[in-house]
Amino acid sequence: MKLLFVGDVVGSPGRRVLGDVLPGLRERHAPDWIVVNGENSAGGLGITAKTARSLFEMGADAITLGNHAYRHREAYGYLDDEPRIVRPGNYVKGNPGRGHTVVEKDGARLGVVNLSGSVFMKAARSPFTEADAILGELDGKADHVLVDFHAEATSEKVAMGWHVDGRVTACVGTHTHVPTADARVLPGGTAYISDVGMTGARDSVIGVRREQALEAFRTQMPVRFETADESPWVNAVLIEAGPNGLASSIEQLLVTP
Ligand SMILES: [Fe+2]
Numbered sequence: 428m429k430l431l432f433v434g435d436v437v438g439s440p441g442r443r444v445l446g447d448v449l450p451g452l453r454e455r456h457a458p459d460w461i462v463v464n465g466e467n468s469a470g471g472l473g474i475t476a477k478t479a480r481s482l483f484e485m486g487a488d489a490i491t492l493g494n495h496a497y498r499h500r501e502a503y504g505y506l507d508d509e510p511r512i513v514r515p516g517n518y519v520k521g522n523p524g525r526g527h528t529v530v531e532k533d534g535a536r537l538g539v540v541n542l543s544g545s546v547f548m549k550a551a552r553s554p555f556t557e558a559d560a561i562l563g564e565l566d567g568k569a570d571h572v573l574v575d576f577h578a579e580a581t582s583e584k585v586a587m588g589w590h591v592d593g594r595v596t597a598c599v600g601t602h603t604h605v606p607t608a609d610a611r612v613l614p615g616g617t618a619y620i621s622d623v624g625m626t627g628a629r630d631s632v633i634g635v636r637r638e639q640a641l642e643a644f645r646t647q648m649p650v651r652f653e654t655a656d657e658s659p660w661v662n663a664v665l666i667e668a669g670p671n672g673l674a675s676s677i678e679q680l681l682v683t684p
Pocket residue numbers: 435466467493602603604
């Protein structure tokens with residue numbers, strides 16, 4: 428089984444570069460599954476039905492989210508109705524959407540889990556106990572399981588990797604928009620990376636126009652942020668796994684068109 432996971436797609440430049448690069452990646456790697464983090468896909472913040480549909484049309488089998496999940500109120504009904512999208516499972520129970528799902532294709536079942544970090548992030552419950560609860564619910568219902576841990580602190584992400592090692596196929600970090608150099612298969616068989624990075628403008632400050640982000644840091648005054656579009660690239664990982672649900676490899680893909 429091959430799974431391609433794409434890091435936070437930022438705005439229309441992110442969607443555009445993913446659309447440009449994905450056909451080549453599909454041809455070269457022939458992934459069985461494509462999962463995309465879409466929390467920044469609408470104008471750089473949040474997701475809408477329109478941007479979600481564009482990611483599905485490109486070939487995404489599932490979409491994960493993060494702290495910007497609820498940015499666009501008009502998407503709440505869509506999050507409830509579309510079973511292929513997950514938002515952090517450890518948010519307040521009853522909030523729009525779901526925290527985990529199972530997508531099926533050609534008789535194979537992929538469990539997709541989204542969790543939010545609790546260090547410097549909003550979370551109603553511990554991501555560690557929530558992971559246990561969700562994995563209990565998925566037991567016997569999925570052949571492979573992917574966890575997108577949307578978190579700020581590398582320490583919490585590394586800890587989550589150890590927490591789920593041997594219990595899921597892959598635990599990939601998102602949210603910082605900066606790819607880390609620690610991709611590996613942990614001893615128990617879980618593919619892990621602290622952060623996959625982002626898909627969008629590389630010549631930016633994590634997706635925001637450079638001069639605007641710099642002005643905010645220099646002046647410490649409010650600045651209107653716009654999505655950057657210079658030098659877009661795709662940050663992703665390719666995970667290979669066996670029928671036992673555990674990973675044999677994880678490869679970092681940093682692709683310019
Ligand atoms: Fe993000």
